[in-house]
Amino acid sequence: xxxxxxxxxxxxxxxxxxxxxxxxxxxxxxxxxxxxxxxxxxxxxxxxxxxxxxxxxxxxxxxxxxxxxxxxxxxxxxxxxxxxxxxxxxxxxxxxxxxxxxxxxxxxxxxxxxxxxxxxxxxxxxxxxxxxxxxxxxxxxxxxxxxxxxxxxxxxxxxxxxxxxxxxxxxxxxxxxxxxxxxxxxxxxxxxxxxxxxxxxxxxxxxxxxxxxxxxxxxxxxxxxxxxxxxxxxxxxxxxxxxxxxxxxxxxxxxxxxxxxxxxxxxxxxxxxxxxxxxxxxxxxxxxxxxxxxxxxxxxxxxxxxxxxxxxxxxxxxxxxxxxxxxxxxxxxxxxxxxxxxxx
Amino acid sequence: xxxxxxxxxxxxxxxxxxxxxxxxxxxxxxxxxxxxxxxxxxxxxxxxxxxxxxxxxxxxxxxxxxxxxxxxxxxxxxxxxxxxxxxxxxxxxxxxxxxxxxxxxxxxxxxxxxxxxxxxxxxxxxxxxxxxxxxxxxxxxxxxxxxxxxxxxxxxxxxxxxxxxxxxxxxxxxxxxxxxxxxxxxxxxxxxxxxxxxxxxxxxxxxxxxxxxxxxxxxxxxxxxxxxxxxxxxxxxxxxxxxxxxxxxxxxxxxxxxxxxxxxxxxxxxxxxxxxxxxxxxxxxxxxxxxxxxxxxxxxxxxxxxxxxxxxxxxxxxxxxxxxxxxxxxxxxxxxxxxxxxxx
Numbered sequence: 001x002x003x004x005x006x007x008x009x010x011x012x013x014x015x016x017x018x019x020x021x022x023x024x025x026x027x028x029x030x031x032x033x034x035x036x037x038x039x040x041x042x043x044x045x046x047x048x049x050x051x052x053x054x055x056x057x058x059x060x061x062x063x064x065x066x067x068x069x070x071x072x073x074x075x076x077x078x079x080x081x082x083x084x085x086x087x088x089x090x091x092x093x094x095x096x097x098x099x100x101x102x103x104x105x106x107x108x109x110x111x112x113x114x115x116x117x118x119x120x121x122x123x124x125x126x127x128x129x130x131x132x133x134x135x136x137x138x139x140x141x142x143x144x145x146x147x148x149x150x151x152x153x154x155x156x157x158x159x160x161x162x163x164x165x166x167x168x169x170x171x172x173x174x175x176x177x178x179x180x181x182x183x184x185x186x187x188x189x190x191x192x193x194x195x196x197x198x199x200x201x202x203x204x205x206x207x208x209x210x211x212x213x214x215x216x217x218x219x220x221x222x223x224x225x226x227x228x229x230x231x232x233x234x235x236x237x238x239x240x241x242x243x244x245x246x247x248x249x250x251x252x253x254x255x256x257x258x259x260x261x262x263x264x265x266x267x268x269x270x271x272x273x274x275x276x277x278x279x280x281x282x283x284x285x286x287x288x289x290x291x292x293x294x295x296x297x298x299x300x301x302x303x304x305x306x307x308x309x310x311x312x313x314x315x316x317x318x319x320x321x322x323x324x325x326x327x328x329x330x331x332x333x334x335x336x337x338x339x340x341x342x343x344x
Numbered sequence: 345x346x347x348x349x350x351x352x353x354x355x356x357x358x359x360x361x362x363x364x365x366x367x368x369x370x371x372x373x374x375x376x377x378x379x380x381x382x383x384x385x386x387x388x389x390x391x392x393x394x395x396x397x398x399x400x401x402x403x404x405x406x407x408x409x410x411x412x413x414x415x416x417x418x419x420x421x422x423x424x425x426x427x428x429x430x431x432x433x434x435x436x437x438x439x440x441x442x443x444x445x446x447x448x449x450x451x452x453x454x455x456x457x458x459x460x461x462x463x464x465x466x467x468x469x470x471x472x473x474x475x476x477x478x479x480x481x482x483x484x485x486x487x488x489x490x491x492x493x494x495x496x497x498x499x500x501x502x503x504x505x506x507x508x509x510x511x512x513x514x515x516x517x518x519x520x521x522x523x524x525x526x527x528x529x530x531x532x533x534x535x536x537x538x539x540x541x542x543x544x545x546x547x548x549x550x551x552x553x554x555x556x557x558x559x560x561x562x563x564x565x566x567x568x569x570x571x572x573x574x575x576x577x578x579x580x581x582x583x584x585x586x587x588x589x590x591x592x593x594x595x596x597x598x599x600x601x602x603x604x605x606x607x608x609x610x611x612x613x614x615x616x617x618x619x620x621x622x623x624x625x626x627x628x629x630x631x632x633x634x635x636x637x638x639x640x641x642x643x644x645x646x647x648x649x650x651x652x653x654x655x656x657x658x659x660x661x662x663x664x665x666x667x668x669x670x671x672x673x674x675x676x677x678x679x680x681x682x683x684x685x686x687x688x
Contacts, residue, residue: 001447008473018454019468027469036469050436056477092394094483103345110362124363125371125380129352133400134478139438141485
């Protein structure tokens, strides 16, 4: 069977079986999560993650500057560490370079990597350079750390918790649509916003670290594949269901109009667009005011309640503004199939 | 300028400039080494390394089984951690998979990864799966740890130290030559040895950890690019020269005959062949007996004295058995140029 038939998450499930081992007390979270949580000593953990940018899959050389590519390649990893409540510390950069790539391109790529690292207190401590037979590969491994009690896992959501998300959703998906479909248009301001979010997301590192240290949240991850798909990971890990209120989603009106034009569904970018890199988290209803207010005070970043955690039997539902209740289908990005998955 | 003109080490030097920062007390060894050494607490360090296997550059799918490919992809990383005197702990696996690759291939690859991890007390704790537009990429990130005092750097060699190497040299290079040049031949036994070393090197993890814990060695690394090139890294980092006695090199007689046929120089595989993954280390002359005897007792692996460290002004010289003294040219593998470098 071809791997693309099985899909990314099917393949990961199969790999988990192959790798199954007696549990190791030093591995608090292993295969199947974006970030491994490893015991450093009695009260601290190490957080380890990796994410790649592949030319022709994640980016086109013509559409990005090497500086922004460097920043983004690191940013998406910083986002993962932040979403565990951790502090990013050390990065390794593995490059596979095609023939014909210029030294000046690599210089700019590294300047971007360094800028992003400096902005978030991270040091690039090593890496590896290889030749690529075709296309550029920028693979990053990032190590972070955190007090063990600050780490927020996917598995802690409880029935009755509020579901919250930082910033706005769907902008990167709109940016991609505007970039690739000449039939779409938006105001110059929103076009700029959407394309900037696609080219260079802001990893919510300070926000994640604040939320972790607050001990007010119960589960967290970053929205990289689309809210519906990523909320599904929290539901899977926590064995709960979810009700999302479409009318509360932090989505720009122009975004909804573009989504309607491009996909026939005004919520499609917000729910199924990838690369938001916002934090999606849950918190007991009693903590919502403290967490939203505290986060805004500490970081300037807003967070919005978009739904609530319900019993697993209640499923994963989207409540449309007209009151109709539909399945919160998971049609997020499948990195392997390179297409939206259509189940549910 | 095209990156291949600058070469791997030229590019790394340039990247080091771009990344130059005020020194960070938590980064004991950073960019420019195979392994980053990071302070964990007052008496322990974390060791972080990464190495990739790229289809068409490091391997051909037709020439390896996926099981062996998995083992080797991890083995070359284990080798780096061992060569610092550390213990490998946690691995992340980043795969970029081309269309048409089968699920069965990925299963076997992971079985190989797991076997190698289990053999050396390492746990695969995460990773990432992406699509590749062309060719398979297996990129590994490996974390190890060690008591800080056990770590053996490249920079500790002193004038008068003996230069030692474990096992034998040049076999993987002979295996590659036998595989790619039908005009070459060797006895069935040596052919098997050479091809096995190419397909699946044994990382000297236990040996490296023993040497680190013995506190008898002054500098160490693994021979991945060829003894001459890798000894050059010790000379650069320690600001010393080296004299290598060709007649003492642990090289099979058949290897020398093959090297003579293939390259016109009987020492070429031993000095300039890559992928030996043996340990190259230095130790005060007074420690040689204790280290060779102790290592053999503890691990069953032999080590051979192949030369001595001399003042930097004396250069890097190879003493041929006839007494002639020639430059120990560095013609090791350049991962970027995909060819042997010819400078001296």
